[in-house]
Amino acid sequence: MTIPNRTTFTALAFLLAAGPAAVAQESTGQILGSLRLKDGKAVANATIILTSPALQGQRRVATDSAGAFRAPLLPPGRYTLTASKDGFVTTRAEVELGVGQILRQDLLTAEAVAATTVEVVATASTVDKTDVKQSTAFSDDVLNTIPRTVRSLTNIALLAPGVTTGIAGRVTIRGSQTTGNRYLLNGTDIADNVFNVSGGRQYYVDDSIDQVQVLQSPVHARYGNFTGGVINAITKSGGNEFSGVLRANINRTDWSAAAPRGLRPAVAPSNSGLTNGEDILSRTYTLQVGGPIWKDRIWFNFSTKQNPQSATQGTFSAPGPTTTNSDGSPRLTLPTEGAAYTTTTDLTFYEGKLTFAITSDHTIEVGGSKQKQHTANSPFIGNSYDPDTLSDRDDTNEYRSIAYRGVLGNNLSIEARYSNKIDEILSGGKLNRPRNQRIDVLLSNLAYYRFNNATFSAVNPLERNAKTYTANVTWYSPTTAFGQHIVDVGYERVRTGQKSDNAQTPTGIRMFVSGINPDGTYRAFRSGVPSGGDNIELSLTSAAEATSVADSAWLNDVITFSPSWQVMLGLRYDKASATDTLGTKTISSNKVSPRFQVTFDPFQDQSWIFRGHAATYVGRLHDGFTTRFTYSGNPVREGYLIKTNGTAYTYDQITNLASWDISPNGFIYAAGGPTSFVDPNIKAPSATEFGLSARHNWKDGSFIEFRAARRVWKDFYNDFNVIGDEYAYNSVIVPGISVRNISTRWRTDDRVKRHYNNAEMEFLFILNPQLQFGGNYTYATLKGNGEGGDSGGANVSVTGDTLGDFDAVHQANGRDESYYAPYGFLAGDQSHKASLYLNYMNRSEKGTLFTGSLLFNYTGGGVYSLTRSTVFGSELQAAATAAGSTIASQYASFYPNYTRYFGERGLGRFNDTFNFDLKLGLEVPIWSKLRGFVELTVFNVFNHWQRATFSTSTLAGTVTTTSPLSGYRALPWGTNTTNLTGWGTYGAADYVGGRSVVLSTGFKW
C-alpha cells in the first residue's frame, strides 16, 4: 500500500468510526451506498468504480433499480468511488475504510447538460447501520499519531472502551475472565494455548500492522469462541508502489524520572538502573517494506527485526565455605563457585505476505512469520555451581496462513481462511554429554544443588499450536416484501494442541542424593540423613499431543424492513471437544447461542441510530483447562529409595538403576499425571448480553455514541472436592503398588456468579481539517462470588474456585459462603476509565509533515479484599476420620487452609490515577518518495506522580487457629523509620505518572 500524501485528518477521521460495526475473523470491509439526483430520484444501472492503493485492480459494481450499490470484501484502505452513467455527471468521493467496517457513501449526480464533467462529492461517509458490531478500530494513521510506541494487541486494546486490566495484568473485555477473549491476526487465532492471551508482537513488526480492531460486542453470529471480546490485527499487504519504514526506537533509563520513595525510602525505585548509576540504552531496529511483484496482480509485504544482542551477567551459586554435605561431610568445591557467567540473547524475525489477485474479484493471500530467540548459557532455574548445568534455549514462534476471498456476482461473496500458529520451546539438558544424568545434591544449608546437566530436557520441544479453519458465504438479497436480507452462513474450526512431556531432565530421571565428595563421588542413603532418604524419580513421559477443538456453524440474517427499521437474527452452534495424549476423548459438549438486534433510524439518514440487542457468546474450553486432564506437561512420576547406604557411589554406580530399590519396598511417592477428573459433558462458559446504544453522526464524519450493556455469565467450570471421594493410583512402573488419593472433579457450576454492567461513550469530533478530538469513557461494575476458574495468577492458567471445595465441612463448622466466597467486586472491575486524545496533523506545501497527539488516560483504581488464610486441614482430617476414610491425614495437606474474607469481596479500592502522554512527529522529504522522520514520545508528559496503590499485606504466615477473636490482621508498622513496612505503607513501586521518553527515527518511502 502506498503512503498517501495526506495533509489533514479529513480522511483519517473516518477510520476511527467506531460503533456498531460487522463480522469476526475478518480482514476486509465493505462499502455501500446509493446514487441519486439532488431531488432524491434514484439513478439505476450506473457503474461505480472503486479504486484504492489497497486494492488490486478495480472493483466495478452497478447500481440497482433503487440506485443502491454494494462492494463487499474490500481490503481496508483509502478508496476513490467514481460513479458514471451516460447522460449524467460523473461524480467522485473518497472514503477511508477500516477493517470490519460497513461504510455508507451516498453519491449525488445530475443530468449532464454538456460534456460530462467530474464533480467531487464532499459529503462524508458513515458507518452503515447494517454494520451490527460494537467495536473500536485503530488505523495505521492513528497508531502512527497517538503516543504509543508498540502495537501489541493488549496495549492497543486498552485504549478502547470496556477494556480493563484483570488478573495478572491480562486484559478483560466487558468484564470477561482474562482467558475469555479471542486474539486474532488477519482473522485467525494466535492466542497462547495456556493462558489464551497474546500480545501478538512475536508474529509481526509494529509497522506491519495496518489496522487493529477491538470488538466489545460483535452481536453477529459469525463471532464466537469468546465470552469477553475479540482483538483482531490486520497486517499490510503491499501495493502497486513501493513503500516501507526503516525504524530505530531508542530509549535510556536516564530519560526516565525516578519515582518518589514514599514511606519506604529504602525500597529502590522501579527504574532501578538509575539507582545503580547505570544509564541503560535500549535499541530496536525494524524494517517493513511492501510493493508490487506484478502490478495489480501480486503484491508483497516483508518485515524484519534486527535487534542488538543482549547480554546479562549471572553468578554461579556459592554455598559458602562452611556449607557441607547434608550429612556434615566435606563437599566438592568447584573453582566456578561464585564465578560470573554471561547469558546472551539473539533474536531473528522475518515476516512475509503475498497477495495474489486472480481477478479483482478473487484474491488469494498467503502469509507467515517466524521469530526465533536463541539464549546461550541459560541458567534456567535452581541452584548450581557446576558450569555443565548451563544450556541453550530456543523460543520459536511461527505463523502461517492462507486465505481466499471471492465476489461471485452482485449478490454473493465467499471467504475461506486457514492458519497455523506454532510456538515451540526447546530448552534444557541434552543427551550425549560427558555426564547426561542431572543429579541434585542436598547440602547442609538444606538446598539442593544441581550437577552434570541442565534442568529440563532439550530432547523433545514443548509445542503449542493453534489451527483455525473458517469459511463463510454471504448473500445479499434484493428488496422483497419481507425486506432486504444479508444472509451469512459459515463454519469455523479452532483446533489447539499441546505437546509437552515436561521432562525435568534429559534422561527422564531425577536423582536426589545427600552429598558430593571432594573427589566427585556421591553420598546416598536409604535412611538416617536430613533428607530422610535419597531417591530416584522415574518419569513416564509423553510428548504426544493433547487437543481441544471448537467446531462452530452459524446462520445470520440482517433484515432491512424499511429505511427506519432493521432487525438482525442470528444463531450459532458451538461444539467443544478435547482429547488426551492417548487420543481418548475427554470432553464433548455443545451449545446454541442466539443473537438478536433491532435498529431504529428515526430520520432515515443515519444521523441518529438507536439499537437494542440480546446476544449469547459461548467461549472455548481452552488448552489451559483441557490439558489438566491429560499427561501433556504432566508426566506420572514415581519415587524410589536407594537400596543401601553408600558414601562413595561413583557416577556410573549412582546412575545404574540396579542401585535403586524399584519395588514396593522402595516406593515412597507418586506424583503428576491427571489427578483430576472431568465431566465429559462439561460446557464451555457463556455470557448473555443485553445492550442499548444511541449514535449520532454529523455530516462531517464526527460522531458520538452512547452504549449501555449488562452481561451475565453462565456455566463456569469449577472443581469439587468432597470428603470420601477418593481414587486408587496404581503404579505404572511396579505392578502391585496402589496408592489411595483424594479426587478432584470438574464440572459445570452455576453457583459461580459474574455480572457486568456498563455505560460507555465513544466519540470523534473533527474540530477542523488539522485537528480532531476523540476518545471514550466507560463506567462499569464487575461483581460476582468467584473468579470462576480464571487464571490463578502469573503462572497458573486455570484454578478452581473455592466454591465446591468441601462446602459441607464449612457448613458443619458454622460458616456460610460469606466467609469463603462472598459476593462483591471481582478482579478487573474498574468503575471509571477514559482515553481521550487530541490529534493534530499538518503537511506544508513542501511536503513536511508535522503531527502531534496528546493522550489523556484516566484509570480507575482496582479492588482488593480483606482476607486471611485460616486453618482448614485439621477440620478436613477430622471430617474424613469421622467418615471412615483410610487416608484422613492426607486431607490436612491436600487443603491446609482456606481464605476467609472480611466484608464483601473487593471491599477496598486503590486510587484512581490519570496522566497525559504526548507524541510529536516530523517527517521531512529527502528525495523523491524518501522521507526522513523523527518521533518523540513522552509518557506522562507532566511528570505528575500519583500514589496508586499501597501495601495490603496481612500478617505473614497462616493463622493457626480458627478463633473468631483472631480477625483480619493488618501488619503493624515497623520501628525502622527509614524503611517502614506494613499495611498502608507505600514505596516507589506504588506510584504511577513518572515521565519516560522514547525516540524513534528512520526513513519512510
Next chain:
Amino acid sequence: MKVFFNLARVGALLAAAASLSAQAPGSFAFKMGGGPLGGQAKGVFGNAGYTVGADLEYTTKFGSDSRLVYGFGYRYLPGDNDLLSFIPFSIAATNVNPSYYETRNRKAEGQTFHIAALYRQDAWLDGVYWQGGLRLGRTRVKSVDTGTRITTNGQAISNTTTTTPSANILAIDSIATNESKASTAITPVLGVGYRFGDKYALELNAANVTVSTPKVSSKSGLSFELSFSVTF
C-alpha cells in the same frame, strides 16, 4: 432484568431527546469535563482534589443575545486512600483497660446527579459568553473503611505482630465497613464559554460543591470545571 429496563428507559429518554432536538426551536448539547476541587470538600476525599463529569443541556433563546439553559448532569468525585491511623510496632503501657488501637484506612468517593438552570449571555467578543445559575444536586458519598482494631489490657506490648489474642491483646477485629450517605443541595454556578466551529464550545465554570459523609458532616468547596461541549 431490572437493570435492562433501566437501560431501556435511558434509551427511550435519549430517543426522545433526539426527536426533540430535531423538532424544537432549542438545541441539545452534550458537555464533558472536569477540574480541580478545593476547600474543605477536598479533604473529605483524601485530598484527591478533582471532579470529572458530563451534562446533557437543552438551550432555548431568551432574547436576541441571551439563552436559557436547562441541564442534567453527573459528577464523579474520586477519593484517595487516607491512612487515618496505624498500630505501632510497640505500645507503651497506659494502664487503661481496655485500650484500643487501630490501623484504619478510609476511601471516600462521591457521585452527584444534578439538574441545572442557567442564564447565558453573549459577551462583547465574538463567540464568547458568560453564564450563571443554580444546580440542584443530590450527592451520595460512599465511605469505605478497612483495617484492624486491637483491644489491649493497657499493658506495654513490645511487638504487636501477633496473630492471635494473648495475655495483653484481648481481641483482634477487622475494620471492614462500607457506608454511604446522600445529601441534597442547591449550589450556584458561574462561568464563561467560547463557541467555535459550528457546534463546539469550551467552557470554564466555577461551582460550589457541598458534601457530607457518614463520618463527616457537611463540607463545602469550590470546583473549577473545564468542559468541552458539542451541540447536536
